[in-house]
Amino acid sequence: MTQETPSRPLQQVLLGIFVLLGFGAIFCMYYNPTTSWFKCPDAAVSEYNVCTEACLSFLEVKNQTQTINNCTVNDTLVEVKELTTKSPQLDKKDSADSSEVVILVWSWPFGQTFDLESCESGYGIKGCRLIIDRNRINEAHGVMFHVRDIGGDVPYLKTLSRPAWQNWVWMNMESPTNSPQLPGMDDMFNLTSNYRTDSDVWVPYGHLVEASEEDKAFQIPQKDKLVCWIVSHWEDKLWRVEYFNEFSQHINVEGYGRHFGRYIDNKDYFKVMSSCKFYLAFENSVHKDYITEKLFNPLMHGTVPVVIGPPRENYEKFIPADSFIHVNDFKTAKELAEHLKLLDQSQEMYEKYFAWRKHFVPKLSNFGQEHACLICNHLKRNKNFRVFKNVNAWYWG
Incomplete structure (x- = not known):
């Protein structure tokens, strides 16, 4: 029995499908689409960053409003590459929530540690990540400096070229009589966090x-x-x-x-x-x-x-x-x-x-923890540019 060959119309259909698949693969690899309809939902991505059937069905829905870059189409799988980097640069774990604000605690105030995961449970403040690793300073939207603890770091801090969007926060709970001034850093802070009611982030000793x-x-x-x-x-x-x-x-x-x-x-x-x-x-x-x-x-x-x-x-x-x-x-x-x-x-x-x-x-009040969380909350609510001029004159008069 001789094998029947597909009819010409069917051959043309199959050829058209293969051509479309090939074109789609080339398009995703080199064009880096920025249209807002081409992202797999988070729940559809496996631990290996591969879109499953849920992703494919998602792609069939029109008018989606999210974006993904650098996809590779391979028959029925879409490999998900890392999202376009934004400032501040968060690692893949941190980038899960684009509205998240990162606060670097430059040093434990007076050496007293506190829970870095406490902003939501302790103060009802969502979308805050507190970190203590100085090597991650370029990720931070804000850096909290405890005035009593940074004297020896001043020369190094003055050499840093910080991003324009990063806020340095002058934080202190000691009185002017018992606090050191910081020569050369008078105009280097964006915000203040203090017991005084005229500070940007007010944290009283109690209430x-x-x-x-x-x-x-x-x-x-x-x-x-x-x-x-x-x-x-x-x-x-x-x-x-x-x-x-x-x-x-x-x-x-x-x-x-x-x-x-x-x-x-x-x-x-x-x-x-x-x-x-x-x-x-x-x-x-x-x-x-x-x-x-x-x-x-x-x-x-x-x-x-x-x-x-x-x-x-x-x-x-x-x-x-x-x-x-x-x-x-x-x-x-x-x-x-x-x-x-x-x-x-x-x-x-x-x-x-x-x-x-x-x-x-x-x-x-919880000394360092409450400051860090309220600073984060302030930055979430106030994204405008701000510099605190003459902090020494303000505090010591």
Whole structure:
């Protein structure tokens, strides 16, 4: 039996199909299409970057709006090459989300590490990637520099040629009195992240949040001490030390910490604080908005803070007026001591300092982690050009 040959029309059809397939392969290999209808969905790409049948069916759908470059058609498979590189240059893993913002933490603030994967779980901020590897600096949209830790790096930083789209963020939580200026870097930062309310990214030491039903059941802890102070940093020239020396002549103060020779560990720190009716929340220096954990720790643990710091009006921007006692409210340290003794004799008067706990609860900020995440969130929301001129003049005045 002789084999039948295909009819001429069928031969022409088959020839046409092969010609079209060949032309398609050449087109994908050399033309690098940029039209917006030629990308496989992510779910259709295997671990070897090969499009499966789902990809082929996707290609049959008209008016797709995504792009892929450097495809190779091979019968029923489409090999997916890496997407066109954009600035900043992310590796393949990082490029999964084009809206993702990358923040390089130049160094751990004070050497304290934190979770780099915490922005979404801790602060509800999506699309942020925190990295610590300086070799990846060219990937970062922003670089967070902790001012206290970069002194030795300044000469090297001045040699870098950073991309125009990259933001350098001046980050600091120490007061001007206890912070180093950075000669030669005064105009090298784009943004500031600080406890001051006029910084670009404001991160206070603490703040009050709405109380839950459980929080509203707050009870004042049992007290067996009148006034306490836990302190290690002691300098006779500090105003808080001068004030304490006068104040302690008129009232008994339970002193703890290295200076008083009564060291307490972290386990006992808050136990001691909550056992005192009043706690001396004396800042080591007085500056605008410089209100630290020295205030928020006693508020959290059921003790009335007696503060030295910026004026009362500054405190009242952040906490209720009847939640603390300011030394400036009294003409002398003796007058303050007499007032505390009076409150000690009146439980009703004392309890008024906790009326705010029915509505709010104190919360401390997470030092480096919160800065990095909020910096990322700021850059996601503000993509405009920004340079902070004369950061030294702004902070040190």
